[in-house]
Amino acid sequence: MTKSVLFICTGNTCRSFMAEQLLRHHAQKHKLEVDVASAGLAAFPGDTATEHALEVLGEVGIDGGEHRSRRVHLHLLKQYDLILPMTLSHKEQLVTLAPELAGRVFLLKEFAERVNRRKDPVKSVEKDYGISDPFGQSLDVYRQSLDEIDRAVQALVEYLLEGGGTMKIAVGADHGGFLVKQAVIEHLKEQGYDLEDFGTDSEASCDYPDIAHEVAGAVAAGQFKLGILICGTGIGMSIAANKVPGIRAALCGDSYSARMARGHNDSNVLCLGARVTGLGPMLDIVDAYVEGSFSGGRHGKRVDKIEKL
Incomplete structure (x- = not known):
């Protein structure tokens, strides 16, 4: 049973941060007990989230102001049952860093599609389900990114509510x-x-x-x-x-x-x-x-x- 989820992106100030906050929000609403965190493969530890990321989360009632970025390391990865990067490049870097954890690493949108189609989410697929980086772009791009991430997170919530199995x-x-x-x-x-x-x-x-x-x-x-x-x-x-x-x-x-x-x-x-x-x-x-x-x-x-x- 999946009890902990780690989201991964590059700087841990946009995508993985938004995914973490969205899952926390939905988990609280559904009374779902799950340990949630995020990190970046190239993060500068201690950075705050981008202003646009904070703003679009605020528009849906989520306050992420206390977030501080952290960098991916092997010990952190080993603490989580499910590791969900945003792009294929992220996934490849994670598997290179921790090949023994490859069975826990899936693209966020890949995992969501498997859940939505009621396929086994632990089977890999030959497709890039990457979520583009909104860093440095407009507020509208951030809104689109938030919606894209939230759809995938909703599927993850479905999976977790089902106990990682049958509804x-x-x-x-x-x-x-x-x-x-x-x-x-x-x-x-x-x-x-x-x-x-x-x-x-x-x-x-x-x-x-x-x-x-x-x-x-x-x-x-x-x-x-x-x-x-x-x-x-x-x-x-x-x-x-x-x-x-x-x-x-x-x-x-x-x-x-x-x-x-x-x-x-x-x-x-x-x-x-x-x-x-x-x-x-x-x-x-x-x-x-x-x-x-x-x-x-x-x-x-x-x-x-x-x-x-």
């Missing part, structure tokens, strides 16, 4: 969604997801707020990455689930809405209506939702504002 999903339904729930569970199990069924266990009448509270509470507590709730229309489940702090439940009737719920709203509970959506389209919605990931960037700032309401 855990909590599923629940009332009597109106019982039969569909069974089909959804079977569909996701066939894809290798780790599921827990929170009921109900029959078509006997029950109260949807009770099921919604159990599933939403488990997701909010960090026991599961996502939740799926099903009732007749999905409306009652979504209203009830959104009463639980930390939950962003989305009622989705099509695949596009499901992708946007994850990508733009960082939704963590999907609500479905068994009496208004057919089983085939519903399974497509479920697939789009669980395969999605949060885009971060400007959307992260907006989600943070939701959390503060």
Whole structure:
């Protein structure tokens, strides 16, 4: 299991610094325990981050003013489970410095793509997923770099929340969604997801707020990455689930809405209506939702504002 992450760039004042701050920010939001740091292969120890890097992080609510750069050395590398450089050149230098640690070193965007495609992230790929250095360039270039890094960091967060392995999903339904729930569970199990069924266990009448509270509470507590709730229309489940702090439940009737719920709203509970959506389209919605990931960037700032309401 990955418990520590080290980001690497050249000077440790732009890219690796921003990646470190973004992962710390998201880890705190998701109550994720992970040791995070950054360093530079050619860093001047004690340098502050660049003004533009500090400014773009500030725009998404992150204060990195206390950062001081440090230089890569072998002892530092050995302390981390996962080492994520920004460019192929960085990766090659790291592997030359510590060939025995080659199995821990992956390009940040390479690792993110493997996670997003649900491939084994420890397998190398023949492609340069480099993140360009914004040093000395405009504020807009820094914003673009931050968005690029944040998308990759979001995938890393997904991986860490899943325990470095299979995504855990909590599923629940009332009597109106019982039969569909069974089909959804079977569909996701066939894809290798780790599921827990929170009921109900029959078509006997029950109260949807009770099921919604159990599933939403488990997701909010960090026991599961996502939740799926099903009732007749999905409306009652979504209203009830959104009463639980930390939950962003989305009622989705099509695949596009499901992708946007994850990508733009960082939704963590999907609500479905068994009496208004057919089983085939519903399974497509479920697939789009669980395969999605949060885009971060400007959307992260907006989600943070939701959390503060």
